[in-house]
Amino acid sequence: MNGLTAMWRNTRMVVLCSISAALYAAVLIPFKAVPFIPGVTELRPANAIPVVCSFLFGPAGAWGSAIGNTIGDFFGGASPADIFGFFANLAYGWIPYKVWEVISHGDAPISRSPRAIAKFVFTCLAATVLCADLVGWGENLLALRPFAALGNVIILNNMLAALILSPFILIAVYPRVRQGRLLYSDAMPEIKRRPMALRWLGLAMLVGGEAVAWVLGNLLSIGWWTPAFLPAWMNAAPYDKSVAVIVSPFMFLAIAGMVLL
Amino acid sequence: MALYRYIERDTFVHRLHPTVKVIALFVMFWSVYWVDNPLALLPLGFLLLFAAFVTGSGGNFYALRWLFIILIISTTLMWMATYQPGPAAIHVPKVAIRRASIIFGLGKGLKLAELLAASVLFISTTKVEEFTVGLAKLRVPYRVGFAISLSFRLAPLFVDSALTIVDAQCLRGYEFGTGGLIERLRRYTTVSIPVFMGALRKANNMAMALEARGFGRLSRPTTYIEYPFLASDLMAFAALFVIGLLYFLIYWTGYGAVVA
Structure with a gap:
C-alpha cells in the first residue's frame, strides 16, 4: 500500500486525486435521479471513471474514487454504510492498475488484442466483485440491506460502465496523458513494488476470497443456506450475524490479497 | 448547475x-x-x-x-x-x-x-x-481535507462543461435521448473525453499554483476564517x-x- 500513503506527499498527485473525485462526483450526481433499482442504486455511467483514473493516476485515482463516491453519497443519502462504500470504492479504484501491472507484462491498457481484452475484463471483474462484496457485506453487517440486494446489482452496474464506457475513454485519453507525463508511473517513479511471486499470491488470494465471499453472502443473506453448525439465533433474518461469522474471513482474505498486489 | x-x-x-x-x-x-x-x-x-x-x-x-x-x-x-x-x-x-x-x-x-x-x-x-x-478538527490530515474540498469545488465546473458539450453535440445533430441502454451509455463517451481532457489541462497549472503558495509546507496550516x-x-x-x-x-x- 506504499503508493496509497506516499501519493499524499506529491502535490501533483493530490490535484489528480481531486480531479478524479470531482469527475466521478460530477457524473454520479446528475444520474442520482435515474434509479436502476429504485431505492437501492441508480444508473451509474460514472463507474467508468474510477477504472479510467486507476489506469491513469494509480493511487490518486483510487483515493479519487473513494472521495468522489462519498461526495455523491451526500446527495443520495449518506449512512453509516458509506464507510464501507468509501473503502469499496477505494478498492474499485486501486485494484485495476495493480492487477493490470501483475498480468499485463508491461502492455498498455489500450491494446486491442483478444488476450489484452480478456485481461482487461478480468481486471475490471476483480475490482468490481470486491467493491460489491464490501458494500453488500457492510450493509448486511449493519442490517440496512441484504447482501444479495446490493452485491449483485453493483457487479452488473460497475461491469456495464467499466466495459462499455471505460475502454473508449481510455483509448482517447491514455496516449495523451502518457505524452503529458501525467501517468502515475511518471508522476511518482519512486513507488516501490513487491516481488512478483508475492503479487501473484496476492492476486490468487484476492480472486479466491472475493469469489467465495460473494457466493456465501448471496446464499446466507436470503436464507438459502442456514449453516447447521451455527446456533438458531444467528441463522435468523436479517442474517447479519451469520454473514459476519461466515463471510468475514473470506473478505479479510481478499483484502489481504489486495494489500499484497 | x-x-x-x-x-x-x-x-x-x-x-x-x-x-x-x-x-x-x-x-x-x-x-x-x-x-x-x-x-x-x-x-x-x-x-x-x-x-x-x-x-x-x-x-x-x-x-x-x-x-x-x-x-x-x-x-x-x-x-x-x-x-x-x-x-x-x-x-x-x-x-x-x-x-x-x-x-x-x-x-x-x-x-x-x-x-x-x-x-x-x-x-x-x-x-x-x-x-x-470540521474534518481537520477531527484530525483528518490537511492534504486529505484539501483534496475533499477541492473536489467539491471542481465538480460543478465539470458538470457545467459537460452540459456545454452536450448542448454543442446536440446542435451538431447528436441525439443523447434515443436508443437502448447500452447505446445511450456509449454516447456519453463523446462527452466524457472532452471533459476529461479539459480537467487534465488544469492539473499541471493547479499543482504549480499550489506549490507556489506553499501548499503542504505546514502539516497544520492556519485558516483565514476562525x-x-x-x-x-x-x-x-x-x-x-x-x-x-x-x-x-x-x-x-x-x-x-x-x-x-
Missing part, C-alpha cells in the same frame, strides 16, 4: 461550529442504527423535519421527495421478502404477509429515509469550507449526547426492537 445544496440563512444550526455539525451527523447515524421499530424512529424523524423547517431547508427536502418515497417503499418490500417470522396475518394467493415483516420492513425504510434526511440537512446548513474545518467554540455549541453537543444516549437506551431496554 448547483451541485452543493447549501442554503444561506442565519439560524442557530447554521451558526454551529463545523465540528459539532460533523458530530451531529455521526450522532444521527448512531441513533438510527440501534432501533428497528418505526415507532421508536418517529421522534427522530420529527426532529429532523423540525430542523429542516427551522433552517429553511424544506426546499431541498421537497426536491428529493420522490427519492424519500421510493427509498421507504423499496426498502420495506425488500425486507418484507427477507424477514418472515411468525404466522401470516394476510393471506394473498402464494404470498403470506406477516405483521412483523411489515413493521420490520417499514422500520428499515424509515431508518434509511432518516439517514438521507440527516445528510440533506447537513449539506443544507454546512459550507464546503466549514466541512473541511470558528470559535461558543456556549451554544456546548449546548448542542450536550443535546446530541443525550439523543445518542437515549437511543442506545431504547435499544438496551428492548423497546427499539421488532418482536415477532
Whole structure:
C-alpha cells in the first residue's frame, strides 16, 4: 500500500486525486435521479471513471474514487454504510492498475488484442466483485440491506460502465496523458513494488476470497443456506450475524490479497 | 448547475461550529442504527423535519421527495421478502404477509429515509469550507481535507462543461435521448473525453499554483476564517449526547426492537 500513503506527499498527485473525485462526483450526481433499482442504486455511467483514473493516476485515482463516491453519497443519502462504500470504492479504484501491472507484462491498457481484452475484463471483474462484496457485506453487517440486494446489482452496474464506457475513454485519453507525463508511473517513479511471486499470491488470494465471499453472502443473506453448525439465533433474518461469522474471513482474505498486489 | 445544496440563512444550526455539525451527523447515524421499530424512529424523524423547517431547508427536502418515497417503499418490500417470522396475518394467493415483516420492513425504510434526511440537512446548513474545518478538527490530515474540498469545488465546473458539450453535440445533430441502454451509455463517451481532457489541462497549472503558495509546507496550516467554540455549541453537543444516549437506551431496554 506504499503508493496509497506516499501519493499524499506529491502535490501533483493530490490535484489528480481531486480531479478524479470531482469527475466521478460530477457524473454520479446528475444520474442520482435515474434509479436502476429504485431505492437501492441508480444508473451509474460514472463507474467508468474510477477504472479510467486507476489506469491513469494509480493511487490518486483510487483515493479519487473513494472521495468522489462519498461526495455523491451526500446527495443520495449518506449512512453509516458509506464507510464501507468509501473503502469499496477505494478498492474499485486501486485494484485495476495493480492487477493490470501483475498480468499485463508491461502492455498498455489500450491494446486491442483478444488476450489484452480478456485481461482487461478480468481486471475490471476483480475490482468490481470486491467493491460489491464490501458494500453488500457492510450493509448486511449493519442490517440496512441484504447482501444479495446490493452485491449483485453493483457487479452488473460497475461491469456495464467499466466495459462499455471505460475502454473508449481510455483509448482517447491514455496516449495523451502518457505524452503529458501525467501517468502515475511518471508522476511518482519512486513507488516501490513487491516481488512478483508475492503479487501473484496476492492476486490468487484476492480472486479466491472475493469469489467465495460473494457466493456465501448471496446464499446466507436470503436464507438459502442456514449453516447447521451455527446456533438458531444467528441463522435468523436479517442474517447479519451469520454473514459476519461466515463471510468475514473470506473478505479479510481478499483484502489481504489486495494489500499484497 | 448547483451541485452543493447549501442554503444561506442565519439560524442557530447554521451558526454551529463545523465540528459539532460533523458530530451531529455521526450522532444521527448512531441513533438510527440501534432501533428497528418505526415507532421508536418517529421522534427522530420529527426532529429532523423540525430542523429542516427551522433552517429553511424544506426546499431541498421537497426536491428529493420522490427519492424519500421510493427509498421507504423499496426498502420495506425488500425486507418484507427477507424477514418472515411468525404466522401470516394476510393471506394473498402464494404470498403470506406477516405483521412483523411489515413493521420490520417499514422500520428499515424509515431508518434509511432518516439517514438521507440527516445528510440533506447537513449539506443544507454546512459550507464546503466549514466541512473541511470540521474534518481537520477531527484530525483528518490537511492534504486529505484539501483534496475533499477541492473536489467539491471542481465538480460543478465539470458538470457545467459537460452540459456545454452536450448542448454543442446536440446542435451538431447528436441525439443523447434515443436508443437502448447500452447505446445511450456509449454516447456519453463523446462527452466524457472532452471533459476529461479539459480537467487534465488544469492539473499541471493547479499543482504549480499550489506549490507556489506553499501548499503542504505546514502539516497544520492556519485558516483565514476562525470558528470559535461558543456556549451554544456546548449546548448542542450536550443535546446530541443525550439523543445518542437515549437511543442506545431504547435499544438496551428492548423497546427499539421488532418482536415477532
